[in-house]
Amino acid sequence: MSNFDNNPVVQGIDLIALAAQFGTPLYVYDGSVIRRQVQTLRDVFSGTDLRIKFACKANTNLAILRLMRELGVGLDVVSLQEFKLAEMAGFTAGEVTYTPSGADFAEIAEAIEAGLTLNADSIPLLRWFGERFGSSKPCMIRLKPNVAAGGNAKIMTAHAESKFGISVLLMDEILEVVRQYDIKITGLHQHTGSDIKDAEPFLQVAEVVFNAAANFPDLEVIDLGGGFKVSYRPDDAVTDMQLLGRKISDRFNEFCQSYGRKLNLWVEPGKFLVSECGTLLVKTTVVKEDPAKTFAHVDSGLNHLIRPMMYGSYHHILNLSNPAGDLKLYNVVGYICETDNFAEDRMLNEIRPGDVLAFKNAGAYGFSMSSNYNSRFRPAEVLIDGGVARLVRRRETLEDLVATQTGF
Numbered sequence: 465m466s467n468f469d470n471n472p473v474v475q476g477i478d479l480i481a482l483a484a485q486f487g488t489p490l491y492v493y494d495g496s497v498i499r500r501q502v503q504t505l506r507d508v509f510s511g512t513d514l515r516i517k518f519a520c521k522a523n524t525n526l527a528i529l530r531l532m533r534e535l536g537v538g539l540d541v542v543s544l545q546e547f548k549l550a551e552m553a554g555f556t557a558g559e560v561t562y563t564p565s566g567a568d569f570a571e572i573a574e575a576i577e578a579g580l581t582l583n584a585d586s587i588p589l590l591r592w593f594g595e596r597f598g599s600s601k602p603c604m605i606r607l608k609p610n611v612a613a614g615g616n617a618k619i620m621t622a623h624a625e626s627k628f629g630i631s632v633l634l635m636d637e638i639l640e641v642v643r644q645y646d647i648k649i650t651g652l653h654q655h656t657g658s659d660i661k662d663a664e665p666f667l668q669v670a671e672v673v674f675n676a677a678a679n680f681p682d683l684e685v686i687d688l689g690g691g692f693k694v695s696y697r698p699d700d701a702v703t704d705m706q707l708l709g710r711k712i713s714d715r716f717n718e719f720c721q722s723y724g725r726k727l728n729l730w731v732e733p734g735k736f737l738v739s740e741c742g743t744l745l746v747k748t749t750v751v752k753e754d755p756a757k758t759f760a761h762v763d764s765g766l767n768h769l770i771r772p773m774m775y776g777s778y779h780h781i782l783n784l785s786n787p788a789g790d791l792k793l794y795n796v797v798g799y800i801c802e803t804d805n806f807a808e809d810r811m812l813n814e815i816r817p818g819d820v821l822a823f824k825n826a827g828a829y830g831f832s833m834s835s836n837y838n839s840r841f842r843p844a845e846v847l848i849d850g851g852v853a854r855l856v857r858r859r860e861t862l863e864d865l866v867a868t869q870t871g872f
């Protein structure tokens with residue numbers, strides 16, 4: 465189904481029946497959408513030696529990771545724990561890159577010993593790597609190209625004041641450390657941000673990385689990060705992937721010629737691969753007619769899908785239980801003791817207590833950013849693939865909430 469149709473059926477499976485079977489709140493993932501998105505990336509970059517590294521912080525459910533592996537997609541992890549999950553899903557260290565952000569060096573040492581290639585994000589880390597490993601292990605560098613792009617300020621990661629990466633303005637210092645310790649730099653990386661619509665910023669940062677590449681003779685990889693925009697609203701403009709793929713591929717191939725060798729092109733999308741596959745199903749608990757607003761409370765909140773509250777993000781909402789109901793204006797709000805508005809002044813088919821609502825585009829940074837705030841359980845998760853719905857995470861219990869507490 466299109467992400468915005470009021471059609472409650474995914475691969476022949478009725479979502480209202482699924483909500484009744486597994487309860488709400490429930491994350492539901494459509495595997496066919498992931499397959500489609502992977503194929504699109506391969507098609508648009510077919511002129512290059514492309515490797516896709518799924519930024520798995522977007523969704524670390526083991527079934528999703530396994531599906532990625534089945535599809536030949538590698539991973540980008542940001543923590544040792546994400547790598548441990550990757551291993552459980554069948555990945556080997558060689559299929560995974562490691563892009564920590566200001567992580568403890570003890571964790572980084574463990575990750576390197578486990579076989580991961582480090583993507584170094586600071587000069588102190590690069591120096592530490594040099595002192596400890598010299599040229600005995602490969603190393604990548606995360607550059608900060610000083611380009612501002614992304615859907616909102618909180619998800620822009622490459623502007624001059626961003627904490628991420630090593631500024632390209634520090635190239636002399638980078639080179640001094642690399643030479644001092646004879647570090648073998650096998651890859652240059654940058655990640656501009658998330659929700660980037662236009663091809664222009666992608667091309668702009670690619671130029672910065674290509675220019676920097678001339679300083680590093682041992683490169684095998686150029687990693688241009690993720691950030692491709694998908695449609696969150698019915699009328700959203702999205703990244704023109706055909707155009708982007710063609711422009712980046714052409715420029716990358718030219719660069720390889722001038723570099724003197726064919727390199728691998730890596731991209732590491734999160735949202736592009738999994739945002740549209742996911743729907744969060746919730747149940748309406750109370751409809752409150754207030755003189756100012758009509759509030760539809762649901763059995764979920766910022767503890768399950770924090771994007772609207774954290775970034776002001778739009779998630780399309782459908783009333784699956786009453787698709788032909790009269791249109792009315794609602795504030796759709798959570799059950800958490802915070803102002804956890806999912807939507808304000810949203811026109812929706814009449815909502816009645818018990819109605820199942822669907823929050824679309826919830827596959828990326830949904831469950832993976834969830835919490836137990838207010839001591840609420842996190843949602844269960846279901847993956848629909850090959851026409852079969854499979855529970856891939858059970859609902860939590862009180863035992864899960866207290867499992868790590870001691871001494872009480």
Ligand SMILES: Cc1ncc(COP(=O)(O)O)c(C=O)c1O
Pocket residue numbers: 519522540563621655657658659689690691692732733734735736828
């Ligand atoms: C290093 C890195 N790569 C890739 C991504 C994926 O971004 P997106 O989900 O927008 O594709 C992120 C997320 O911010 C990131 O930090």
Ligand SMILES: N[C@@H](CCCC[NH3+])C(=O)O
Pocket residue numbers: 618619621658771775828829
């Ligand atoms: N979590 C962000 C994307 C990644 C930002 C962190 N680098 C979002 O939901 O839009």
